[in-house]
Amino acid sequence: MNVLKPLGVYIHIPFCRSKCQYCDFYSIGGSRDRRLVDNYLEALAVHFKEAGALATDYIVDTVYFGGGTPSFFGADNLRRIFAELQHRFRVDKDAEITFEANPDSVTESLLKKLRAEGFNRMSLGVQSDRDDVLQKLGRPHNYEQARAAVHSARKCGFDNVSLDLMYGLPNQTAPQWKETLRHVLELKPEHISCYGLKVEEGTPLWEYKDAANLPSDEVQAEMYLDTVSILDEFGYGQYEISNFAKPGYESRHNLKYWLGEEYIGFGPAAASDFAGKRYTYVRNIETYVRGVLKQDIPILAECDAIPARERAGEYVMLRLRTTQGISPEEYEKNYLMPFEPLLETILPLEQRDLFYQKDGHWILTPKGFLVSNQIIGLLQEAQDRSEPLAKKR
């Protein structure tokens, strides 16, 4: 019998209590229309069946319910989806099963039901410890609710809890952010994600960004470097640009994105990298449901077969997000491209403390992460200039 290949599954839950000011994810704020929910559950079930037939040589080792707000969607709905998934896919008994949650929709009853079903990781959107800031951002909860949610999760048997925080918020100063971080650390999560606020076009925040008194790039850079050192001090290792974990608690699912492993997504706006193709579904739940159930309209928004050379570019772009970095040996072996031109770019950057080398891998320093877009650009230019190794021989 063939060895089964690992697969990550992402399920998008596009329902929220309300839209936050900065959010550009696809979700519907306020609605949990029964008919729409039922249709969506049905569409997912049908879609699982179809896709499961194409994935018989895979074993699902991570499942991620993202959103939207899965906790707002409710334990019963999530349970039904997960049961369908297990029915159509082979799911590993040690799989990491994550659900995203917001403090206002986390209850002990929800947690108990999900834990009993096999869910073993909660990713909670905390964002800030200041209620006035939370309110300004349009978050439908306060910090006390977040604290209570973590408490309940522990009580209900979740030993892998991740907290999402944001810095670079309106009126925020570097000392304030440090205080937030230390405050939140008292909740003793296993995992923390800290994201710099990005003002996206099309969001309400975009409209008043100039009046929002956002911290300057300099201040944000300071906040970022503080984050890395404080979390390190508390035993949270950085393993990706915005992600930190106690040893052994790195998100197995999210790592798949950065290590170039395969994952399959379900739901509107969900993305997949499966069987050599990268594809995304339409950003509209009605279209998705109809496309899956009636099959009379397409649900694909985008689909690209990725040629090997482009994979080499992705390797550089994604691996450099992580503290595994890029390995010359792996690079040359997998993509048949010379590492030499990349090294020529890297060495002067190492001099400037933007790169370091560990076990033969080249890894960005926190300072390097801060300007990683520029560095990735330089490396891809070097890549564009080089000939594949096979041709050279």
Next chain:
Amino acid sequence: MTELSKIRNFSIVAHIDHGKSTLADRLLEETKTVDKREMEEQILDNMELERERGITIKARAVKLNYRADDGQDYVLNLIDTPGHVDFNYEVSRSLTACEGAVLVVDASQGIEAQTLANTYLAIDAGLEVLPVVNKIDLPAARPEEVKKEIEDVIGLPAMDAPEISAKNGINIHSVLEMIVHDVPAPKGDREAPLQALIFDSQYDSYRGVVVYMRVMNGIVRPGMDVKMMASGAVYKVVECGYLHPKGMVPADALGAGEVGYLTASIKTISDTRVGDTVTGAENPAAEPLPGYKTCQPMVYSGVYPADGSKYGDLRDALEKLKLNDASMYYTQENSIALGFGFRCGLLGLLHMEIIMERLEREFNLDLITTAPNVVYEIDKTDGSHIAVYTPINYPDPMEISQAYEPYVKASIITPPDYVGNIMDLCQFRRGEFKDMTYLDQSRVELHYEIPLNEIIYDFFDALKSRTRGYGSLDYELIGYRPSKLVKLDILLNGELVDALSFILFADEAYARARRICEKLKDNIPRQMFEIPIQAAIGGKIIARETIKALRKDVLAKCYGGDITRKKKLLEKQKEGKKRMRTFGTVSVPSEAFMAVLKMDE
């Protein structure tokens, strides 16, 4: 062919915006040369750029058929001309193909600097000048005063000048009648050997060079072998004919007195020079017609392809454009910073802007243009005298015994209220006051002698803003004068970027150097390291700015769906970089080279 006595060749001259192109439109309509339903505004300005900017850049010819009140049929050849001072050369070329010029004067604005300049060009060319007062339906119109002004200032009889509104089609008929009666019929001998003056040409990928000409003597017809007298090249005429706004109309022959075109499968662009004479190969004329005086470019600028490998494309584009714009001059230039490119000589900044835009649009090129400069002259310590066209060749200060810069005589016409403002401006620009005359109670003409260098950058804009748009300007070169000049060098990250160097008046060096460093700081994006910008004269640093290092350029979140998006962003970043040139480790966007120019005070 039309009898000589039934031909009238004329052009329209005016100050910019006095309604020249609109009058041309009305004449086309009135003579039914173009159907009303086909009519569009500024029909002769068919270059996209002309329509966007509402100005005429290129002269154009068109044949009108007109049955006059005397019952006779006439052929009127209209040659439309540009109005801006930069394009004087186009105007004077067109005028040699005509016997008369209609002078359009705005009934509310009256005579302006370009009215005078263009009128004198027409009088010098021996043309009959016929004034017309336009825009008489505007509330501010004062046709009687304007007519008196024409008589007093120019000395042309104007009391019977037609009062028209080109915009609303009032009295257009009287303009046509005036042309028939007052423009002399062309002279010329159709039995004599062919002599035709090339006044313009254009490259067409199917027919080769299209030659626009005025036949002075003889006859040209398809099948005939013709010789270009300057180059000696011989071609067999494939087609000849008349010019219509919607294209070319082939004819059996073109005779003396007529205006039209010929094609002869001419692929060698340099064989047909504007100003040359076309004659018969078998029975050539003894003498060429007097050509045009070669025009003197006023400003020189370096032009480089943004992508160094496109040098060949740029060369081909310049060659083709030169055919259509004889006033442009270019020669190869090498810059350490930018590689291979060209030094282009042009008539002024507007001309330069137009040429660069045409190169980018019509030939699909991305260009880097360096700061324009005038031509300086230098006495060297070894006794030689040289002209400097580019800062790259400016000699070491030790080798200079005396530097000279070109001066112009500037004529400025303005309402009296703004005289003080103009005097301040001219003084600030090192102008030397000559005299001031009242044209009438509402307008004053001032004369200044000013370094050309002070005029070319933004003088006209400054003049407009100090006179609420009423001031008008004309200038002509009057020669070189001794001056104190220095070459200012710019260093990025310690490395000299020769393409950013330029020559300026020594007393202004410190102030300008500071502003240029500031401008560069604003125009060069932050990079991963700190970039010092320095301005230096000789080895001495006189100004400095620093572009701080980029602190943050990172995508905080990158999960499944973000990857495709991120890849697209990286592609865009790459595209953006293609529009930059890298000096050492510093990337400079092409706009930065021009930005140093915009010295708004």
